[in-house]
Amino acid sequence: MYLNISNDSLQSFHNMSGEFKPKVAIFQAIVIILFSMAIIVCNVVLIMAVLRTPNLHTKTNALLVSVSLSEVMLGVFVMPFIASLLIKPSLRFSSGLCDFIAFMTSVQASSRALSMFSVAVDRCVAISHPLQYNSCITRKTITLFAAIVWILSIIFAVFPYINVGKYSFLTVYGRCMIDYHVSSVFAIVKEVTCTLVPSIGVFITFVIVITEARSHHRVTMIAQLAIAMYSGPVRGVNYTRSTFKALRTYLVISCIYLFTCFPRSLYVISVSANQRHSNSLFTFFTFLTYICSISTPLVISTLNIKFRQSIVTLFESKNKVNPISDYEPYTISTGLHTILEHSMVFKCVPNKDQKFSKMSSFREPVAGPSRQLPIVRFQPRRVSVLHEAQSSSSSGITVMKPGHAVLRKTLSSPS
Template identity: 25%
Template sequence: MDKSYRQNFTVQYCFPGNNASCRKQVRSDPAYIFLFIFLSCISVCTVILNLLVIISISHFKQLHTPTNLLILSLAAADLLVGMFVMPVKIIQLKNSCWYFGDTACSVSEISTGCLAAVSLYSLVLIAVDRYIAVSDPLHYNTIITVCKTSLFIVLGWSVSVMYIITMYYFNDHLLPSQISTSCYGECVVIVKYSWVIIDLVVCFVAPCSLILILYLRVFNAARHQAKSVRSVTNAFSQRHKPARSPETKAAKTLGFVIFGYLACWIPYYLSSLTVESVKTSSVVSTVFSWLIYINSSVNPLIYAIFYPWFRTSVKIIVTCRIFKSSSSRFVLLSECF
């Protein structure tokens, strides 16, 4: 057996000085290198795109609306995923070792779950907001205000944190000493099947059913409004083509956000039902988890494609016109949707 062959099969350990150390799986093949570069680019793009959304909504006064505050909350959660969750998962995927200790392992897993729960809660609030805007447009400004929306956002983040902490507590993974590891240098969380079912209902079936029901009603109401506008317009002019209402366009745009979320989460929950417990280090869990993380970079792309105000604000930011003293009062568009 030649020397190069023996080197390829030399056993490496995460912590060579520790007898209980895990074995290190160094992934240095060209395919893995390309994968790491690709995932790193996704992480960078996720941070940049969501940061642009946050800057746009925070800086321009015209965008200070209840709906955009909810989008801001969603972008903040997606930004944290790209800034912290993705880099940590890339490092963990690169050589399978965890070098940051048990406390950081607990914080990492809890943070990942909290950000996912916040994203879903934001989507539920967005669906409720659009439903009220379309079904009761005359009273929308009195029912939905910036203060009320801010309060619900804070409440949503708090509830999400408490739920994830409760789930990990009852899975015996809240404290560093309770992390399930077979060797030193491993960060693995095993979620019991009973909590998989509970999480499936609480964080997927119930909220997604509510979102889908609300959006069906939103689209029906928007369709009836479009027919009414079209009939009134045709009474004055047969040649005039009525424009879509802001609510209709917002509903369709946010509908794509919901579809992207469901497409990224359904594979994960379907796979979790086929095993007795979900182990975060498994190949299936890793692949479907990254599909969930990538959803954080899809949302701002949807805004860029469908929201003219976002494209306009990005141009102002990139060309440094945002540093003008009066830039916060720029009129991006005649309508904010």
């Protein structure tokens, strides 16, 4: 059974495509095919890196896998059919195949936007409430996020099968998709719910993350000053590390998403509302979404050392993934480091009355696979600025470490 396309519509599509076929249409088809292959390869490699590396089995990475799955759907089920119609405009799909292509197109667009919004919420909680992150964002929360993303995407994609909305072959665009002219109300509701609102949410969380990042940067500056005043300058510990540099992965992928996918959503809503379309604008915005689909895995694998090391090990001869010795308690994909995440070595100077053959040391892993462990010495000397730090001879110093471990060491006050 073939699609019922009127001869006038089919002829207009042939004429429209024939004008560009010698130079533009064939070129567009080749570019789409190359983009499709690159999107599939890059996102599958990212998914394999997460699945095969135990250190990458984290909550945010689960949401990133959801984003990559939606991009793989685009490269496998949508783009090849678009390229085939550009190469051969007279090609006609059956109604069942056309509905399936439109269904996968709807699911992919909705799941991408909702998955990006879930990643943005996760990062926003991680930087704005780092101490409450593990209690707020749990495995159940991530499972709920992923379930909502895909269930909502599938529900809106199923509606046209029950006569709420309509899938058809739009001759003006040369592809199977939701008919914006026949079911304009459904198209607007679907686009607002599954794309526009999540995109606005990504922008709002983006602003919150930047604001909180500035606050974290000021906190690290004050903490470094306090430690330097009490124990002197510490070599090897850089508390003034730019938080924006640590957040570059999340900031970059969010900016790319907002500049590439958000305009297409606005265009679809505008076309559904006023019934005015432009094939050139639609093609331009569609190519922007292809850039978004391939840039997300490339940015993550380039700027995040964990993903980069894991991807490299995937192509080794033994194909064995070695564990990556990196410590990021509040950060999974962005590399966020606050003052609580910097690890130090506390070397306690024993009292004369205590008989130690060696000084006691407490070590904690430092973020980064090749950094040396710095040493912070708390000498029993009086600092005029921090009188409160010196207590009586029986006072104790409690050091809080990430992981909720508490180390106590009793130090006598200076004579």
